[in-house]
Amino acid sequence: MSNQTLDEQAQKASAEQVLIEKRRERLKNDSMRIIEIASNEANSALKCIHQLSVAGGATEATYIAIEQRIVADQDPAGAYHLALLAQSTSDLPIDARQLIELVVNKGDNQQRLALLKNLPLPPVDIIKEQILASDDGDAIGQMNAYLQINPEGYGSHHMLASGQSDQIVPLSPGNSSN
Template identity: 80%
Template sequence: MTNELKNSQATQIQEAEQAAIEKRRGHLKSESLRIIDIAASEPYSALKCIHQLSVAGGATEATYVAIEQRIVADQDAAGAYHLALLAQNTPDLPIDARQLIELVVNKGDNAQRLALLKNLPLPPVETIKAYILASDDGDAIGQMNAYLQINPEGYGSQHMLASGQADRIVPLSPNK
């Protein structure tokens, strides 16, 4: 009898765990559909969608694609920056991080370019350098030179943290 009771309890626990998993899947699917709808219908909603994705704790592949499409349609450098960082940390996302990085470099401001330089594992250093130097923004040039002086290869902050140097994730355009 005790074995039957133990087996029955084990089965109930497994069923409860499976029900919790199914409930979580249902919630993520529902949230994904809601986020996809926002991305499809609201211009410049990429940051809102990325925030909602974070709050939901994940999403379907279609959600990431919808957010990327919104970013490209709007040429949204801020959204591109955040989704590119997400893609760098989650390599199996179905998005083109290179396209997003190029959008930030080409359409973003110097604060966004500096943030890419500091936060991507392997940023396009020479391209970022060229854009910042061409801007004649003395403050941004100074920040870039100071950063590249301690990190001439331009390895992002993850490399610096791994090598024992202290750095922090840089906020993107604090006045926006």
């Protein structure tokens, strides 16, 4: 290899390192801004989750701040979205069970049905119990139809892997902020 080639490789590596450092700094700044919102604005979890998505990631403290905001507000919509994130990213510092329980216990039937369809392994019996207790004929019908084609309740991920087609279900009609 010539000295020119080695110099070009060193410059390229240096430029890549600069880009990595800039991205790291941007994520750190975005994380601090999101933590500030989650810490000071009630009912801001969905806003924070959206900004987290736009930023392309964040620090562990950011996820913890959003989870704390969700719990403080008892926000089933925020809990649903953060639980889906936690299910698809194994190393997040989030208690997904707590978020799922919040959706099941405080959410509406559309949120429960969305959990049933979108979590890899949803708590089928608990969701079924809550939907049946609501006496909501439409939701019961949707649940029964879904469980008829997927009695184990493995969620969309399993169905996609097995060749069936499904899609992420929005939380409520007209709310496609997944």
